[in-house]
Amino acid sequence: MTNTIYVLNGPNLNLLGMREPEIYGTDTLDDIAGMLEDRGRELGLEIDMRQSNHEGHLVDWLHEAQAEGAKAVLLNAGAYTHTSIALHDAIKSIRTPVIEVHLSDPETREPFRHVSYVGMAAMDCVKGLGARSYVVALEKAAAL
Numbered sequence: 610m611t612n613t614i615y616v617l618n619g620p621n622l623n624l625l626g627m628r629e630p631e632i633y634g635t636d637t638l639d640d641i642a643g644m645l646e647d648r649g650r651e652l653g654l655e656i657d658m659r660q661s662n663h664e665g666h667l668v669d670w671l672h673e674a675q676a677e678g679a680k681a682v683l684l685n686a687g688a689y690t691h692t693s694i695a696l697h698d699a700i701k702s703i704r705t706p707v708i709e710v711h712l713s714d715p716e717t718r719e720p721f722r723h724v725s726y727v728g729m730a731a732m733d734c735v736k737g738l739g740a741r742s743y744v745v746a747l748e749k750a751a752a753l
């Protein structure tokens with residue numbers, strides 16, 4: 610196993626910080642990557658942060674995380690959280706631990722966000738803390 614943590618981000622998260630700051634905060638994905646690099650350095654972890662608007666890329670990267678011996682995956686699948694049986698199956702198909710991450714708390718929002726196919730397969734979830742959700746999830750991954 611390596612000390613690399615894959616941090617996978619799904620659709621629209623490339624636009625973070627530009628709209629709906631009251632829900633998602635003002636940090637961009639690059640800002641979050643910087644926070645994770647800093648905390649990762651303290652924890653002795655390498656961060657491999659990626660974003661895609663395409664479901665299949667996220668599936669491929671979950672498989673890659675296992676093939677490359679990643680220590681864990683932090684996954685904010687965006688709206689695919691609530692729709693994707695493919696991501697659910699991909700998480701189940703790998704032995705690499707996957708922690709679900711959300712900036713907001715989807716369960717306090719519209720009913721269509723209350724189901725998480727990712728959460729049904731992931732080992733843990735950190736949500737509702739804004740950018741800090743990612744840092745707390747990284748700390749949980751470090752302890753695995």
Ligand code: CA2
Nearest residue numbers: 621622624625628629687688711712713
């Ligand atoms: O709270 C989260 O992290 C979410 O995963 C964000 C997703 C949403 O579909 C999930 O229910 C919860 C949406 C990400 C949308 O990103 C935006 C970026 C810029 C402006 C508006 C939205």
